[in-house]
Amino acid sequence: MALAVAINPKRISATLRWAGAEFLRFVPVALISTLITFGVTALAPDDTAAQLAGDTGTLQEIANLNHAFGFDQPWPQRYVTWLWHALHGDLGVSYFTQIPVTTSIAQRFPVDLSIAIFALVIAIVLGFGGGLLAASRPNGVVDRAITALGSLALAIPEFWLAILLVIVFAVKVRLFPATGYVATSQGLGQWARHMILPSLTLATPVAAVIARQLRISMLTELDENYVTGALVRGYSRRRILFKHVLRNGAAPAVATVGLYTPSLLGGAVIAERIFALPGIGALAIDAAQAHDIPVIQGVLLVTIAVVLVSNLTVDALLGWLRPGVKRS
């Protein structure tokens, strides 16, 4: 049945049109973000060549280094070269350690990615669950409890919540490891145990926002005429809730998820520090203090790429949920 709908020519052309519109939006955004990345990092006052040449560097040596790094080229050319290499997976080499940036990032980014994804999953589960529960019986005890919990979750800064959790679980109640990271190669169970606290910390506020968002939009939907009509016709509350109201009301909550992806990635950086995780945050901060530009550019680029992918996914989901909505 679904397949028949899917290969409907009208549906296909609608999808193509959507894809075209998305493309038109995304490519410029991607290009501009990379341009901002490049601009902020590469065009800043930079004395890397002088630093590397050291105390005994002559002007000629510095000029040679500048040429080797390509600093003497006009900036559009540098931008294009950099982007071209990046798209081929070559993010350059660290100025100081000579380690390829792609290697360093590949070793560390999975940590942040795992936290962000794990947190996202928890946030979606808790958020949608909570929002649904709250909306199913508006102003009931459950609803008020969830709303209050949500406000609390939003008020506490995540890094303070994280520190509190670390204090409790590292110092007082030694239930499971509060800090540190174990690679999945060493066992999924161990990995998950180390992931719980950081992901929970990141997920809590997002879950609260999703729950709040979902509750509002579902309550709005519940006021609509079609719901009254369905009730009159004898459909069960549950069926109405899940089959119609949720589908129609989920869009803003889904959009929220997309909106907070950059925050989740950024939050992972702070979580790294508190939970002692070997992610790109530590790499990036070290590189920032050393003005190790290729590393910073690589980190920014990868983060932006992840955000763009997530936005694309969210947009696709939204398009499926609300096919009639036009986006400008």
Add this chain to the structure above:
Amino acid sequence: MKAVLVKPLELIGRALPTTYLRIAAGIVAFMLLVGALGSLIAPYDALAQDSAHTFAGPSWSHLMGTDFLGRDTLSRLIVGARPSLFSAVVAVVIGLVGGAIPGMASVLFSRRVEFVVMRFVDALMTIPPIVFAIAIVAGFGNGLPEAVVAIGVLMIPRFFRVVRAETLKHASAQYVEAATLFGASKPYVLRRHVWRKAVPTLGVVSASALGYAVLGISGLAFLGLGEIAPQPSWGSMLSDDLTYLYQAPWAAMWPGVAISLTVWALNALSDAAHTGLVREAEVPVGTESEAPETQDVGSVEPALQYV
């Protein structure tokens, strides 16, 4: 300018019937006052070390105890209020100026320019603020101005979109149409009529943006970006407390409470003003606009504590 301030104040006053909200407003005012007075009201010099009395718990001589170098925590909290709060204010101003003016002007753009500007704003939204701040520090050095600029620039999108939405909404009002028919130029109309209508929403967004900025600046300070030792700031104090967790497990409470209270209060005020505006405006819910999260007047994201 007073006329501009009256409307939001009225709204807040009307929307602050409860003690809850009055407490929130009081907290914000208190924090700002502490920040302004700074070392004038601190019981000790925030930098004075006392190696004989480190990690002291709360006592009559040190109400909040001392830190790892014997410095009075309360004094550091007080002196640290200014960099934590006022830099957030500057960041919000950057976002506001950078976002509101182009946002309003965007209705005057040709379709092409509008497209590019919108994509630029979208691009700003794809960059996580922390990573952006790290990049700015990498390029321009570590310091409070760099951190503030980083946070401020990435707040431009929220101001831009809200003001643009408001402008679009009000620009199609009948009296605007009438004015244009009478020969008024578009910029004049915007300045004279639309701006005043958009200001209340700006107030709401600014309040929540301020909460966001406080969290952002503190988060960066926590990571060591934006504040130079030994000057205290709430975020850097939190970082130190983490290092000395085993010597003083509960010391992290103080800066954490300071930040949480401030952010909660700003959020509460922003929510209240928002509710006030909604009641005022009676705009049908579910207005179509680019941002699906915009369900009602203005897109007010709660000050989420991520950066």
Add this chain to the structure above:
Amino acid sequence: MRKPWKAVSALVALLVSLGVGVGASAGSRAGSGGVLNWGATILPTTWDPVTSSAGNDGVALNLVYAGLTGLDAKGNAVPALATSWKFLNGGKVIEFTLRKGVKFTDGAPFNADAVKANVLRGQQDTSLIAPQLNTIKSTTIVNPYVIKFNLTGQDYGLPLRLAGKTGMMVSPKAIAATPNGLTQPDGAGPFKLTNYVSGSSATLVKNPGYWDAKDIHLNGVDILQITDPQTLLAALQSGQVDVAMIPGAIANTAKSDGFTVKVVPSLSVASIEVNAAMAPFTDPKIVQAINFALDRKALQQTAYAGIGAVDDEPFPQGYIGYSKAVSNYYTYDPAKAKQILASDPNATNISFPITYFPLPPYDAVAQQIQGELAAVGIKTTLQVLPLSQASQAVYVDHDVAFNPNGIVGRESPLQMLQIQYASDGLLNPCRCAQADLTKAFAAVAQIPTDSSSYAAALQNVTELAVKESANIMLFTEPRIYAYNAAKVKGWPADLIVPRLEGVTLSS
């Protein structure tokens, strides 16, 4: 979204099962010996002994490389890759007999050619161990297993130095293949490096070709670079690490948790690298004043929670290089400091940056030093220097005036003094030394290490160094290990680097 509850409950079940699941043990190295999980910040700045500037690198490097000589518990040179040696021609030639049948981990044979290749490599301009080899004028290969070093003069300390980075043998095949620097360590040490995540972890497997393999009872070592004390404790608790090198601050917590806490004296001393060629330290009186203004006990409390001892010289008490003449030469005396400054006409409006590393305990110590100096009227600012750039800035560019740091002991006490205080010392920020100190160095080099006058001559150097040099010593930094005594047996008490021969793991 037909039946979301089903999907949700399935997801929750999955998460729960992951949460309570017991992790599979990391076992890529099978065998009865077990893999030692070691939590410590010992990952080296580089795996190449010739470019290693941090003394701390020695711990990790000693796991993958074998030296020409080794050290016994008393600090005397003993055979390693060389089975014996003797001094000829009045001490101007040293002849080594090499061990037969040893291969590097990449298959290259160990012989006199390999030694020669390593010496030549070590003496290159870009090599950081060149100063330690500068007494070797040339080498003569007598036969594949006997090699002579022809020295420029008497150098009885050479065998001691060769027990450390100076004498670490790198595979000549690897040297030839990577003239621009090693990409991986190919040595003949107890272990072989199989995986390395910079700044995070290193995986090592036992090297069956190690000359003393019979004393290595471990199948492998996993080094986890864990800097965060909470994580270290948690890792110990959960068994993620078997042994942890812990900071003083959590020693008591570890003990009350039931772990054995072993404090091992080391040759590491916390110090401040002061560049006497940069203002205001060109004036020795100012350095003196600072020495009296610093409260070493308080600094030690901040950095080490009081474990160890206050020390104003570069050796711990009881070590052969320790000079009783200057023990407690600099006491905490702010009044005296102020007096010295008041009587010095150059000492007005002193101000300089304290350059510190943005990690504990250096950030705390830097602030504390700032406070202590401010108390005697010396104004300072704080400047961050990332650790990754530290060696370059302080020891190569000589750009840094005042840097809280630490020294790590070397195999030879004379070498330690030379590195820190000699006019060509690698870790001497100003590369300057007064004439009498240089003379004292020359005098010691001519005395055999087993002679009765050696100790006194050595201590004379220490005394002069403490009195004249700008480098400031603060307190000793013993190594503190925490481990489960039921699991880890035979943990070493070596002074310079922990050697894993004899360590066993019981399950």
